[in-house]
Each structure stands twice: as C-alpha cells, then as structure tokens.
Amino acid sequence: MKELSPIFLSGNGTSRSIECPVIQSPLAGVSDQIFRKFVRRWSPNALLFTEMVNAKSLESGHGEEKVIELSEEIGPIGVQLFDHRPDSMIDAAIKAESSGAFLIDINMGCPVKKIARKGGGSALLKDPKLAQLIVKKVSQAISIPVTVKIRLGWCEATSDPISFALGLQDAGAQLITVHGRTRRQGFSGNANWKAISKIKESLDIPLIANGDIKNSRDAIKCLEITKADGVMIGRASMGAPWLIGQIDEEIKNKKTFRTPDAKMKVNLSLEHLKLLVSKKGNHGLLIARKHMNWTCRGFQGASTLRHKLVRASTPDEAIKLLEDALNKYD
Numbered sequence: 277m278k279e280l281s282p283i284f285l286s287g288n289g290t291s292r293s294i295e296c297p298v299i300q301s302p303l304a305g306v307s308d309q310i311f312r313k314f315v316r317r318w319s320p321n322a323l324l325f326t327e328m329v330n331a332k333s334l335e336s337g338h339g340e341e342k343v344i345e346l347s348e349e350i351g352p353i354g355v356q357l358f359d360h361r362p363d364s365m366i367d368a369a370i371k372a373e374s375s376g377a378f379l380i381d382i383n384m385g386c387p388v389k390k391i392a393r394k395g396g397g398s399a400l401l402k403d404p405k406l407a408q409l410i411v412k413k414v415s416q417a418i419s420i421p422v423t424v425k426i427r428l429g430w431c432e433a434t435s436d437p438i439s440f441a442l443g444l445q446d447a448g449a450q451l452i453t454v455h456g457r458t459r460r461q462g463f464s465g466n467a468n469w470k471a472i473s474k475i476k477e478s479l480d481i482p483l484i485a486n487g488d489i490k491n492s493r494d495a496i497k498c499l500e501i502t503k504a505d506g507v508m509i510g511r512a513s514m515g516a517p518w519l520i521g522q523i524d525e526e527i528k529n530k531k532t533f534r535t536p537d538a539k540m541k542v543n544l545s546l547e548h549l550k551l552l553v554s555k556k557g558n559h560g561l562l563i564a565r566k567h568m569n570w571t572c573r574g575f576q577g578a579s580t581l582r583h584k585l586v587r588a589s590t591p592d593e594a595i596k597l598l599e600d601a602l603n604k605y606d
C-alpha cells in the first residue's frame with residue numbers, strides 16, 4: 277500500500293487539509309451530532325459528515341438542526357447537501373458554511389426514490405450538465421471546498437463514471453468520493469473497487485473509495501486496488517463508533533487497537549441512550565433502539581440483552597436493563 281499523506285483541498289479562498297485518510301460516511305438517520313460525538317472519541321481529527329441535508333428545506337429554514345453548532349464540535353465536519361436546484365444548493369451551502377462546515381459535499385448517489393424522482397441524489401448521475409452546473413455555482417458562492425459523493429453511474433448500461441467525474445473536476449469539485457456500485461445495484465453485489473481505480477487514474481483531484489470496507493484488512497486491500505487517497509466507511513461503523521479510529525490506527529500500524537469489550541459496549545449504549553433521551557425526550561428511546569441493537573453484539577448475553585432492549589417501552593426501563601447488564605461485567 278502506498279504511503280498516505282494528508283489530503284490538501286484548495287477552496288475558493290479557504291483551503292483545508294484532511295489529516296486522516298479514513299473518513300466517516302454521511303449516514304441519514306445515523307450520523308447526527310450525538311453519533312459524531314462518539315466517533316470523535318476515537319478519531320480526533322478524522323473528517324466526519326452530517327446526515328444528508330435537504331437543501332430546499334434548509335433554504336426555507338427547516339432542517340437547521342442538522343447543521344447548527346458545527347463550529348462547536350471538535351474536528352472537521354462536512355455538511356452533505358442534496359437537491360437538483362442550483363439556487364437552493366447555493367443558499368443552503370452559504371448557510372452551512374456560516375454554521376462552521378469544514379467543506380460542502382454534494383450528494384449524487386442517494387438511491388432513495390423520493391429524492392431521485394425529483395432529480396436529486398443519484399438522478400444527477402443521469403444529468404452530467406446539471407451536476408456540473410451545481411458544483412460550479414456552489415463552488416463560486418462559498419469559500420470552503422466543494423466535494424461530491426457519487427456512485428459508478430445510474431446503471432451499468434449507461435454509466436460512464438470517468439467522464440462524469442472528470443466533468444465534476446472541471447466544474448470545481450475538490451475531491452470525489454466513489455461508492456463502487458451503480459444506482460440500480462442499490463446495495464447488492466460487491467462494491468467494484470477495480471472500477472474505482474479507473475476513475476482514480478483519470479483524475480487530478482483526490483479520490484476517496486467507498487463500499488464494503490468493514491475492517492482494516494478491507495481498507496488496505498481497497499487502497500491497494502484503487503490507489504485512492506483515502507477510504508470512507510459507512511455501514512460497518514453503525515453501532516461501532518470506534519471503527520474509524522481503529523482502521524486509521526491499524527493501517528498506520530501504530531499500535532494494535534483494543535476493540536471495545538462487553539462492558540464498554542454496554543456503557544456506550546447507556547451513554548448514547550441517555551444523551552438521546554435528554555435531547556429528544558421519550559422519542560430518544562426510539563432512535564436509541566437501533567444504535568443499542570447494533571452496539572450490543574459480539575459478547576455473551578448480547579442477544580438476550582438486545583431482545584429485552586427492543587421491548588423496553590420507557591427510557592427508564594431500557595436504562596435499568598443496561599445498568600443491570602453492566603453489573604454483570606464488573
């Protein structure tokens with residue numbers, strides 16, 4: 277694997293340096309402020325992302341909770357925006373920049389029908405001219421770098437990811453992240469790292485490889501195949517906020533990383549639940565359920581604990597279950 281160096285992005289006045297080659301992917305419904313706080317515990321300088329933010333709603337004053345107080349968070353946080361209207365994207369990008377975004381990422385990969393049907397997310401893969409216009413206009417309107425997250429194309433028959441990525445580079449994108457699947461593939465099959473390598477060969481700007489990286493072995497293999505400048509981790513980090521830090525440490529070969537044990541995982545779930553409940557009241561329990569279900573795995577008694585947690589009907593009930601479990605691991 278080639279030696280990885282910090283990634284330098286020159287914005288339209290404000291340049292940025294990404295020090296850590298392992299990046300946390302934007303995850304709708306997951307990568308909120310509380311999740312990022314946990315990821316940060318193990319990854320002090322990694323680039324993290326907000327969940328994707330609807331530019332139109334941000335422009336009209338909704339969805340602001342996703343981008344507020346970014347400057348109060350430690351370390352670099354990118355804001356990911358989606359829409360197909362250049363003017364909405366410009367307004368939203370200006371708002372996000374003033375909230376402390378480290379960079380603005382434009383979503384051109386989201387397969388969700390509700391979004392793609394209107395022309396946003398992965399639908400932009402079918403409209404290179406509009407995709408370029410959005411990148412150009414947003415880059416001109418803000419001073420921080422603009423990056424884009426794409427898939428390999430809409431479907432295999434029509435996709436030309438190299439031309440598409442080159443067009444984005446010409447339009448002013450400072451970095452491109454590629455999820456190695458087409459929109460039609462959804463999450464099926466394997467991510468095509470070889471196809472990502474072809475895009476990397478053609479671009480002058482840095483490229484981040486994404487798709488199916490679950491541990492440092494995968495990350496090293498992906499970096500070898502793609503020659504990418506870094507990797508982005510999505511699903512494998514859900515319930516495992518230590519993973520970005522773990523992969524970073526292991527690929528740099530600094531020291532062996534101690535994966536959290538049962539006690540740490542239960543403690544983490546308890547902390548996560550309490551933070552969500554203190555922020556969102558009883559609704560916090562509903563959000564916490566999926567996180568607890570992902571985190572409480574891989575130790576004795578985990579499946580019974582998960583079974584009980586999912587049935588807890590109040591935050592106090594869930595807190596008691598976790599506290600009782602903690603006593604077992606003392």
Ligand SMILES: Cc1cc2nc3c(=O)[nH]c(=O)nc-3n(C[C@H](O)[C@H](O)[C@H](O)COP(=O)(O)O)c2cc1C
Pocket residue numbers: 301302303304305306327328356383385386425455486487488489508509510511512
């Ligand atoms: C629950 C969930 C939410 C996601 N939300 C976003 C999002 O908001 N923006 C985005 O660009 N990709 C989103 N993705 C895609 C991931 O960022 C990533 O590209 C994809 O999962 C492939 O990487 P992985 O194999 O490491 O998960 C989401 C994926 C999942 C499973």
